[in-house]
Amino acid sequence: MSRYNDIDMSKWREYSEITTDTLWIIDKRDNSGVHSGNYHGNFVPQIPRQLYSRYTKKGDWILDPFAGSGTSLIEAQRMGRNSIGIDLQAEVVKSAEKSLAEEYDYHTTAKVYVGDSRTTDISSILSENEINKVQFVILHPPYWDIIKFSDNEKDLSNAASLNEFLSAFGDVIDNTIQYLEKNRYCALVIGDKYANSQVVPLGFYCMYTLQQKGLMLKAILVKNFGETKGKANQQAIWRYRALASDFYIFKHEYIFVFKKVQ
Numbered sequence: 001m002s003r004y005n006d007i008d009m010s011k012w013r014e015y016s017e018i019t020t021d022t023l024w025i026i027d028k029r030d031n032s033g034v035h036s037g038n039y040h041g042n043f044v045p046q047i048p049r050q051l052y053s054r055y056t057k058k059g060d061w062i063l064d065p066f067a068g069s070g071t072s073l074i075e076a077q078r079m080g081r082n083s084i085g086i087d088l089q090a091e092v093v094k095s096a097e098k099s100l101a102e103e104y105d106y107h108t109t110a111k112v113y114v115g116d117s118r119t120t121d122i123s124s125i126l127s128e129n130e131i132n133k134v135q136f137v138i139l140h141p142p143y144w145d146i147i148k149f150s151d152n153e154k155d156l157s158n159a160a161s162l163n164e165f166l167s168a169f170g171d172v173i174d175n176t177i178q179y180l181e182k183n184r185y186c187a188l189v190i191g192d193k194y195a196n197s198q199v200v201p202l203g204f205y206c207m208y209t210l211q212q213k214g215l216m217l218k219a220i221l222v223k224n225f226g227e228t229k230g231k232a233n234q235q236a237i238w239r240y241r242a243l244a245s246d247f248y249i250f251k252h253e254y255i256f257v258f259k260k261v262q
């Protein structure tokens with residue numbers, strides 16, 4: 001058995017639900033229990049589930065500095081992992097807490113805090129929970145300004161420029177990755193965007209930010225976008241526009257996996 005997950009290699013054929021390929025086609029969101037697609041911009045629970053299966057063990061602590069509706073914490077709770085989430089918006093944190101309480105499991109701890117993940121005192125949060133390191137960090141930042149999450153100027157979705165967005169993202173990395181245990185993993189979930197008739201490869205810029213900060217890149221995974229409520233009736237118009245012009249319609253986002261080696 002390896003040190004960073006609960007996979008029993010003597011039974012390796014039994015883990016057919018765990019993906020080992022770089023292309024993740026997930027057509028149906030897991031809407032079981034309190035999971036729902038209601039928070040615009042949330043990720044499908046299958047993303048944290050897959051990552052926790054590969055990179056965490058029962059009893060580990062997971063940190064999510066962009067917790068949103070709490071998908072990653074709900075999934076952690078279901079899988080016997082402890083979790084700490086941070087989000088800028090108080091009402092979103094409240095709703096995540098409500099979801100977690102509905103599926104409360106006394107074997108695990110799941111705490112969500114209101115704060116700016118660039119500056120929140122994470123050391124105090126960890127001491128409050130009687131730990132000093134976490135074993136996995138999951139990062140699902142705004143895809144810059146594609147979805148505006150709030151009017152708060154500290155919100156990464158309100159960054160005035162690409163450089164400002166990347167610098168704020170870098171500040172979140174500095175404030176969180178120091179608490180990740182050495183030789184453990186973190187994952188970044190992000191998509192690209194178009195601006196001024198060209199692709200802005202946010203995914204690769206953010207990937208590079210993490211590499212520059214000393215993290216070792218272990219995987220670049222490509223996940224399809226399933227049909228979202230908003231886009232369903234706009235499909236025809238986007239196809240028309242794409243055919244009439246020179247661009248392609250985004251149908252994928254990235255999951256980058258890194259190891260903290262130093």
Ligand SMILES: C[S@@+](CC[C@H](N)C(=O)[O-])C[C@H]1O[C@@H](n2cnc3c(N)ncnc32)[C@H](O)[C@@H]1O
Nearest residue numbers: 042043066068069071087088116117140155156
């Ligand atoms: C892409 S969403 C995360 C969604 C989440 N994975 C889920 O499933 O609900 C990004 C989140 O980052 C939050 N956010 C933006 N800037 C932040 C900051 N400086 N500190 C903490 N949270 C921030 C937003 O409020 C939003 O909820």
